[in-house]
Amino acid sequence: MPDRQLSRYNTAGICFLQFGKLMRTVFQVVQWACMAFALVVFLGQLAMVLMRYLLGFGFLEMQDAVNYAFAALAALAVAVAFEENKHVRVDVFSQRLSEAVNGWIDSAGDLLLALPVFAILLWTAFPLIRASWAIFEGSPETGGLPGLFLVKSVLLLLPGLVLLLVLTRLASALRRGLQ
Numbered sequence: 001m002p003d004r005q006l007s008r009y010n011t012a013g014i015c016f017l018q019f020g021k022l023m024r025t026v027f028q029v030v031q032w033a034c035m036a037f038a039l040v041v042f043l044g045q046l047a048m049v050l051m052r053y054l055l056g057f058g059f060l061e062m063q064d065a066v067n068y069a070f071a072a073l074a075a076l077a078v079a080v081a082f083e084e085n086k087h088v089r090v091d092v093f094s095q096r097l098s099e100a101v102n103g104w105i106d107s108a109g110d111l112l113l114a115l116p117v118f119a120i121l122l123w124t125a126f127p128l129i130r131a132s133w134a135i136f137e138g139s140p141e142t143g144g145l146p147g148l149f150l151v152k153s154v155l156l157l158l159p160g161l162v163l164l165l166v167l168t169r170l171a172s173a174l175r176r177g178l179q
């Protein structure tokens with residue numbers, strides 16, 4: 001390989017490593033956000049139950065906060081589970097296959113399933129979120145919390161994160177295949 005091609009390859013490799021570090025940082029932030037949302041859901045739901053059954057009253061705003069936190073948690077947890085390879089999979093056959101074959105199967109699944117599904121999700125969610133932002137959509141309940149448009153924005157964040165992750169995985173697999 002001529003020095004010029006080797007230099008470009010090293011530069012691309014360095015950029016890829018930097019992007020990988022950035023992705024790890026982003027997913028760590030998303031993990032912390034998921035933990036915070038889980039805490040809001042747990043403590044908010046506990047407070048609502050105690051207030052309703054012990055004190056005889058409740059707050060619609062707290063119910064909306066729990067609902068918003070749960071929606072964000074459910075959506076972002078998909079991306080975190082996907083990143084940590086903890087998503088649901090059928091491992092009936094993969095136990096008998098070699099690591100290389102399982103890598104090919106994972107790459108094929110990323111390319112043929114995850115990439116198109118999350119691209120379609122991103123494409124179809126965008127008009128919904130744009131309309132929600134245009135009117136600064138709030139709670140459907142009278143007197144509820146504003147900011148539903150922010151929660152709906154997670155529907156763009158989820159496929160965006162998964163698509164970046166899938167593209168990173170595919171680039172990494174391609175890079176390993178070239179070496």
